[in-house]
Amino acid sequence: MTDGMTDEIFEEGITETIVTTLSAAGVPNAAPMGVIKRGESLFIRMYPGSRTYANVKETGHLVANIVTDPVLFVTTAFEDLENSYYLPQQDMPPVIKDAYAWAYFKADVQGTVKLSTVCSKILKTRVPRFSRGFASVIDATITGTRLSILGQPGKSRILDDDILVRKCGTPRDIEAMDRLKKLLGLSA
Amino acid sequence: MTDGMTDEIFEEGITETIVTTLSAAGVPNAAPMGVIKRGESLFIRMYPGSRTYANVKETGHLVANIVTDPVLFVTTAFEDLENSYYLPQQDMPPVIKDAYAWAYFKADVQGTVKLSTVCSKILKTRVPRFSRGFASVIDATITGTRLSILGQPGKSRILDDDILVRKCGTPRDIEAMDRLKKLLGLSA
Numbered sequence: 001m002t003d004g005m006t007d008e009i010f011e012e013g014i015t016e017t018i019v020t021t022l023s024a025a026g027v028p029n030a031a032p033m034g035v036i037k038r039g040e041s042l043f044i045r046m047y048p049g050s051r052t053y054a055n056v057k058e059t060g061h062l063v064a065n066i067v068t069d070p071v072l073f074v075t076t077a078f079e080d081l082e083n084s085y086y087l088p089q090q091d092m093p094p095v096i097k098d099a100y101a102w103a104y105f106k107a108d109v110q111g112t113v114k115l116s117t118v119c120s121k122i123l124k125t126r127v128p129r130f131s132r133g134f135a136s137v138i139d140a141t142i143t144g145t146r147l148s149i150l151g152q153p154g155k156s157r158i159l160d161d162d163i164l165v166r167k168c169g170t171p172r173d174i175e176a177m178d179r180l181k182k183l184l185g186l187s188a
Numbered sequence: 189m190t191d192g193m194t195d196e197i198f199e200e201g202i203t204e205t206i207v208t209t210l211s212a213a214g215v216p217n218a219a220p221m222g223v224i225k226r227g228e229s230l231f232i233r234m235y236p237g238s239r240t241y242a243n244v245k246e247t248g249h250l251v252a253n254i255v256t257d258p259v260l261f262v263t264t265a266f267e268d269l270e271n272s273y274y275l276p277q278q279d280m281p282p283v284i285k286d287a288y289a290w291a292y293f294k295a296d297v298q299g300t301v302k303l304s305t306v307c308s309k310i311l312k313t314r315v316p317r318f319s320r321g322f323a324s325v326i327d328a329t330i331t332g333t334r335l336s337i338l339g340q341p342g343k344s345r346i347l348d349d350d351i352l353v354r355k356c357g358t359p360r361d362i363e364a365m366d367r368l369k370k371l372l373g374l375s376a
Contacts, residue, residue: 009315014356016318034356068316101315125313127197127289128256130204132330135323142320168202168222 005120009066009101010037016138017064018076019044020086020093021055028086028094029055030076032141035064035115042105042115056107061118063092065099068126070137070169070176072096077141078183092118100124133169136161137176144184158186193308197254197289198225204326205252206264207232208274208281209243216274216282217243218264220329223252223303230293230303244295249306251280253287256314258325258357258364260284265329266371280306288312321357324349325364332372346374 009015014034021029029051033044046053056062067073075081086094095102103120107113140161147154158181165177181187197203202222209217217239221232234241244250255261263269274282283290291308295301328349335342346369353365369375 009317011317011319011358013319013321013358013361016320066315066317068318122315126316127254127310128314128316129197129199129254130256130322130326131199131201132204132323132326133201134318135320135327138318138320139323170200173201 005122006042006103006117008122009103009120010035010042010064012037012039015064015066016073018067018072018096018099019052020063020065020095021052021061022059022093023051023055024058028081028083030072030081030085030096032073032077033064036112042117043112044107044115045112053109053113056113057109059093060107061092061105062107062113062115063089063095063102063104064115065096066101067096067099068134069098070134070173071179073138073141074176074180074183077145100126131168131170131173133165133167133173136164137169137173137180140165140177140180144180147184155186158184193310194230194291194305196310197291197308198223198230198252200225200227203252203254204261206255206260206284206287207240208251208253208283209240209249210247210281211239211243212246216269216271218260218269218273218284220261220265221252224300230305231300232295232303233300241297241301244301245297247281248295249280249293250295250301250303251277251283251290251292252303253284254289255284255287256322257286258322258361259367261326261329262364262368262371265333288314319356319358319361321353321355321361324352325357325361325368328353328365328368332368335372343374346372 019033031052087097088094092104101122104118105115140158143154143157207221219240275285276282280292289310292306293303328346331342331345
């Protein structure tokens with residue numbers, strides 16, 4: 001189920017977000033995840049081993065944040081996010097400080113995680129500039145999380161992405177890519 | 189040289205735009221091109237054989253449009269754009285009808301095409317939703333324009349992009365990819 005505002009945030013297909021959750025004990029977590037929209041259904045395919053999955057099972061809720069900082073995607077894919085990036089909220093998980101928009105969902109684990117909107121907020125908007133630099137950081141990050149399965153072709157793909165990031169990216173994209181390569185042991 | 193508003197539209201690195209130009213005789217043309225920003229310099233690397241390059245040599249000006257419709261990127265890469273997509277302007281090339289923003293540049297051909305802002309306009313903004321579907325259409329379009337050089341590895345890349353578009357894209361992304369494959373003779 002979606003309301004009017006989540007329709008402005010999520011479109012048919014997959015929107016790349018950073019999902020924030022709380023454990024039952026109240027410890028925040030952030031991880032990059034695609035929110036899938038098929039008709040009126042919103043859902044996420046989660047790795048059952050992830051912290052996000054455990055938190056959703058414990059609390060039944062999550063927040064999907066729209067952010068544009070490539071370093072946040074790399075960091076949350078592999079490391080704990082520093083507390084300073086979270087903006088605490090009343091009775092829901094924290095949102096990411098610089099998010100353009102967020103949606104707070106009731107999340108039901110049924111194979112996939114089905115999402116029902118509780119509330120959502122658009123905080124700011126911008127000219128939708130597209131850069132292959134940012135796109136390549138996201139591609140490399142997703143490839144990086146699957147590197148143990150993908151092996152050498154995965155590494156080659158990340159190094160191809162690296163070339164595009166250096167050609168097309170912002171300084172922040174290049175910083176994100178450098179951090180990713182370091183985390184994956186792919187730095188020169 | 190940039191002014192304050194072009195700084196909001198273009199960031200360091202490459203921003204993918206659709207460039208509109210007029211021939212000396214006043215015939216409009218549109219083509220997808222990356223606007224490169226390095227420090228305070230804005231420029232475009234153009235194929236000397238392109239219609240855009242000829243028009244810039246004839247008139248010394250171009251408009252870079254920020255658009256989000258993937259079909260427009262595919263179409264303008266390979267075909268003439270229907271007149272209904274152009275919004276005529278006084279004393280400058282037409283802009284693309286659904287552009288979020290555009291910048292009108294004086295364009296000096298000196299190896300690369302150096303851009304100096306005449307004026308620019310932000311018409312609308314949005315939540316900067318990122319989808320690998322749109323990104324893969326752009327990647328496949330750029331690969332498609334170089335297919336005669338890239339050969340089979342280029343075709344493989346486009347078919348990998350096709351898989352991502354079907355998994356992550358909007359219906360419009362899928363329509364754009366289908367059109368691209370048809371134009372390149374890669375349809376099943």
